[in-house]
Amino acid sequence: MDPIYRHSRCEAAVVMVLWTVAGVYTVGYCFLFGQEAPGGEIHFVWGFPAWVFWGILVPWVVCLGFSVWFARRFMRDDHLGDESAHELEERERDV
Amino acid sequence: MVLASLLLVMSVSLWLGWMAHQALRRSAFMQGYFLGNRTLGSWAVALTATVQSGGTFMGFPSFVYSYGWSVALWIASYMVVPITGFAVFGKRLAQMSRRLGAITVPDLLRERFQSPLAGLTASLLILCFMTFMMVAQFKAGALIMREAWTGGGWQTAAEPDGMDRYYYVGLFLFTAIVVGYTLLGGFLAAVWTDLFQSVLMLVGILILLPLVLQQAGGLEEATRRAMARAGPGIAFLPGRDAEGRAFLPLGLAVSYFFLWVFAGLGQPATLVRVMACKSADTLRRSVYLLGLYNVFIYPPLIVICICGRALIPDLPPGQSDAIVPRLAVHVGGTLPWGGLLAGLVLTAPFGAVMSTVSSYMVVIAAGVVRDVYQRFLRPHASARELRRLSYLVMLLIGVVAVVANLQPVEYLQAIVVFSGASGAATFFMPAFMAAFWRRATAAGVVASMVAGAATVLGLYVAGWLGPDPLIGEKSRFSPYYLCQLHPVVWGLGVSVLAGLGVSMLTEPPRGRILDELF
Numbered sequence: 001m002d003p004i005y006r007h008s009r010c011e012a013a014v015v016m017v018l019w020t021v022a023g024v025y026t027v028g029y030c031f032l033f034g035q036e037a038p039g040g041e042i043h044f045v046w047g048f049p050a051w052v053f054w055g056i057l058v059p060w061v062v063c064l065g066f067s068v069w070f071a072r073r074f075m076r077d078d079h080l081g082d083e084s085a086h087e088l089e090e091r092e093r094d095v
Numbered sequence: 096m097v098l099a100s101l102l103l104v105m106s107v108s109l110w111l112g113w114m115a116h117q118a119l120r121r122s123a124f125m126q127g128y129f130l131g132n133r134t135l136g137s138w139a140v141a142l143t144a145t146v147q148s149g150g151t152f153m154g155f156p157s158f159v160y161s162y163g164w165s166v167a168l169w170i171a172s173y174m175v176v177p178i179t180g181f182a183v184f185g186k187r188l189a190q191m192s193r194r195l196g197a198i199t200v201p202d203l204l205r206e207r208f209q210s211p212l213a214g215l216t217a218s219l220l221i222l223c224f225m226t227f228m229m230v231a232q233f234k235a236g237a238l239i240m241r242e243a244w245t246g247g248g249w250q251t252a253a254e255p256d257g258m259d260r261y262y263y264v265g266l267f268l269f270t271a272i273v274v275g276y277t278l279l280g281g282f283l284a285a286v287w288t289d290l291f292q293s294v295l296m297l298v299g300i301l302i303l304l305p306l307v308l309q310q311a312g313g314l315e316e317a318t319r320r321a322m323a324r325a326g327p328g329i330a331f332l333p334g335r336d337a338e339g340r341a342f343l344p345l346g347l348a349v350s351y352f353f354l355w356v357f358a359g360l361g362q363p364a365t366l367v368r369v370m371a372c373k374s375a376d377t378l379r380r381s382v383y384l385l386g387l388y389n390v391f392i393y394p395p396l397i398v399i400c401i402c403g404r405a406l407i408p409d410l411p412p413g414q415s416d417a418i419v420p421r422l423a424v425h426v427g428g429t430l431p432w433g434g435l436l437a438g439l440v441l442t443a444p445f446g447a448v449m450s451t452v453s454s455y456m457v458v459i460a461a462g463v464v465r466d467v468y469q470r471f472l473r474p475h476a477s478a479r480e481l482r483r484l485s486y487l488v489m490l491l492i493g494v495v496a497v498v499a500n501l502q503p504v505e506y507l508q509a510i511v512v513f514s515g516a517s518g519a520a521t522f523f524m525p526a527f528m529a530a531f532w533r534r535a536t537a538a539g540v541v542a543s544m545v546a547g548a549a550t551v552l553g554l555y556v557a558g559w560l561g562p563d564p565l566i567g568e569k570s571r572f573s574p575y576y577l578c579q580l581h582p583v584v585w586g587l588g589v590s591v592l593a594g595l596g597v598s599m600l601t602e603p604p605r606g607r608i609l610d611e612l613f
Contacts, residue, residue, distance in 0.1 A: 011186075019179055023352040026168070034164075034168070040327035044318070049331075064390055066178075067177060068386070071379040072383075
């Protein structure tokens with residue numbers, strides 16, 4: 001089996017799990033805690049509405065941290081291969 | 096001072112176009128002009144994958160101004176867009192495009208499935224959807240020129256009075272510069288200017304952020320003042336406005352978690368950058384570089400526009416597109432070098448528009464020259480002939496854009512969303528099938544593209560003809576939200592089913608290429 005195919009399949013699966021978890025948490029949290037309270041009362045964290053801070057900013061930072069780890073430690077630095085014979089032939093003709 | 100800043104950006108862009116032209120002189124025309132000889136490094140791939148457009152600095156801020164904090168959830172999926180955009184099938188597409196000698200997305204599908212029909216279908220759909228999106232961007236470029244010229248007399252295209260001679264001069268000048276540098280240096284010119292303009296956007300935002308926060312008395316105070324003016328709905332979901340419109344009900348919130356992620360995965364302009372990357376390490380670095388860039392662009396932009404609602408509370412309907420430039424002028428007026436600041440901030444949306452237009456022009460020209468002319472009409476055309484045709488196509492694109500914008504399109508952000516949705520529904524599944532599914536067939540890929548595109552288009556036409564659903568953005572160009580879900584969800588679903596179903600019903604593919612790729 002082609003190694004890039006094998007590695008990419010595994011990496012894609014991990015990323016799609018991250019997307020699912022991020023989506024479920026973010027949309028779920030925001031709709032649980034971001035609806036208008038009776039009397040329009042609102043709580044803030046560092047100037048942000050609390051539901052934006054915990055529901056969007058915090059997962060955003062977590063996803064960024066995960067992305068750094070994923071890119072540096074998990075994603076393989078595979079050799080992408082050389083240009084095809086067809087491409088080289090075309091290049092010689094075009095120059 | 097403001098106009099001088101824009102003219103400076105234009106001059107630097109033209110110079111970069113010339114430099115790209117010089118860099119390509121000794122390389123093969125098609126490889127160099129349309130794919131930059133596969134030499135893109137991580138900064139270029141990360142910051143130029145065309146996630147920003149005129150909508151980022153005009154339509155998106157307008158949404159925040161009108162619907163408040165709910166827009167933070169609307170854009171929240173950008174937290175995963177960098178990792179999904181580059182890590183799902185970036186490496187695989189880069190590898191396949193090298194092995195198959197593919198320069199464009201239709202090229203890749205044609206070679207992978209050994210099917211001219213798959214390539215032609217992809218070409219036609221790209222031409223159709225991308226031209227629509229690109230032409231809409233010219234209006235934004237012309238309006239920014241006009242704003243710079245008149246020094247704050249911003250009006251939107253929705254108002255006939257707003258279309259004066261400044262708009263038309265801006266349109267001609269903008270078109271001449273963008274077509275000029277893109278024509279000179281092709282893909283590399285688009286990428287280099289894109290990189291330069293991305294840095295400008297970041298600088299503009301980071302300068303504006305502390306200034307507006309200080310003037311608004313802090314973010315919490317800004318939110319409270321906005322609530323007092325526009326009602327409490329501006330601080331809560333679903334972002335209800337004074338007319339009772341719910342900007343982001345649950346179904347749409349879920350939909351936008353699909354839309355931006357799959358638009359990033361399926362946009363041909365993004366796919367072609369992945370194909371042009373230098374190495375797998377480039378893609379790895381691009382994941383976190385773009386992640387960092389997005390953190391410094393989107394959340395600050397939301398904060399700026401919330402402060403904008405507090406500082407300039409009563410922009411007339413239809414003029415909220417101008418909130419970022421207006422804020423720059425407003426804040427700059429109190430500072431010694433205010434004109435320079437306003438100019439610098441205005442270069443951000445201007446850079447975003449220019450970069451979108453140039454990268455789309457390259458993809459469209461490649462579609463015509465490589466995927467139609469060279470593949471079907473003149474397979475043995477010389478490099479000289481292809482070069483001339485490429486220049487001609489780019490000039491034609493400029494002429495079409497000018498003519499189309501003499502009566503400019505409205506609803507820029509709605510068109511950006513439409514373009515993202517159609518790209519996602521049309522190209523995500525075919526790219527996925529090409530990368531990961533050995534059993535996928537050419538008929539399955541064609542069915543997947545056509546079914547996805549037709550579903551999105553059909554729901555938009557239904558929305559155009561039907562009554563206002565009172566959800567989502569207020570626009571005549573709104574789609575029909577079946578079960579309160581955006582058409583992208585239905586388009587993706589139908590595309591997946593069509594791709595799987597038709598592939599399973601047709602003869603399994605065979606051949607040497609499959610053994611090489613899997």
